[in-house]
Amino acid sequence: MSWQNVLSENGYRVSGPRRYVMQLLESNAQPMTPLEIYQALSESGRPLGIVSVYRALELLAELGLVCMVYNPDGSAGYVAGAGGHHHHIVCQNCHRAIAFAGSEDLSSLIQRVEKETKFHVSDHLLQLYGICPDCQKALADAVEEN
Amino acid sequence: MSWQNVLSENGYRVSGPRRYVMQLLESNAQPMTPLEIYQALSESGRPLGIVSVYRALELLAELGLVCMVYNPDGSAGYVAGAGGHHHHIVCQNCHRAIAFAGSEDLSSLIQRVEKETKFHVSDHLLQLYGICPDCQKALADAVEEN
DNA sequence: GACCTTATTGATAACTTTTTTCATTAAGCT
């Protein structure tokens, strides 16, 4: 189901600002802050209020169409989320974020922690940090030059 | 090694504000924002500038003595961190955060994702959300009463 | 224990980010 449909079927309109934000995030793999989104859209000839960026992000996040990605330094940004349960792996060099699916791998860990802590676990946040293939190559080339 | 020693051995002084912040976080299992820390300390007769709270947290985080915990809603706070690599499980009811160790459980997942994405994974962020034992009991009791 | 050096603090102000308000605009239905 397209994000346009998700909006419509939940009783929301497919407005300009929502379209701009969604399209931008879909075309950019790196997480963006509200301000960055606002600036990028303004510069590309889509003048819209920054307030609309905040509101669009709030709604899109609620509908699961975008999601937050946390950087190791504590800063965070939004990326287009494919919907459904997934996680992100973030490049520490170029900050690109790629989604990866599946959490069956976590079930044994969750069971162990439930036993240890007596918590009932119902959700989780998982992100991986590393170096993406392109940056691996770029960094290797840079070393060679020295 | 105590946090006092960590400060000293890294050339930092064990000052009032740093002590207040550290002691407060050690006595409070729920993550606190800089403002909450400032208010709690002020009310308990430890008047200090909020600027010092920010600075203390920045330093303590850098030294690994405290760490950030993210709530599912995107808000975040600091908790005393036992040092070393660990993760937190957060109660969705009372927000208490408990640390749990170990990440060997993640190695197979990490290997799978490395193969799938060609990233080199070097770090990760993991948090679990659920209901703590106390809140499980409290919530069960509340249901019985109806 | 008093003294000295300098890291650290606190108050103010500057700045950035986020939220609120409300009249105006436009999305989507008829």
Added chain:
DNA sequence: AGCTTAATGAAAAAAGTTATCAATAAGGTC
């Protein structure tokens, strides 16, 4: 094309964070 109302934009308010700098106090020395 017209109507209804959700959604926007601009401005202002509020909240959160960072910078500046004189005053203070932590920790070493005598």
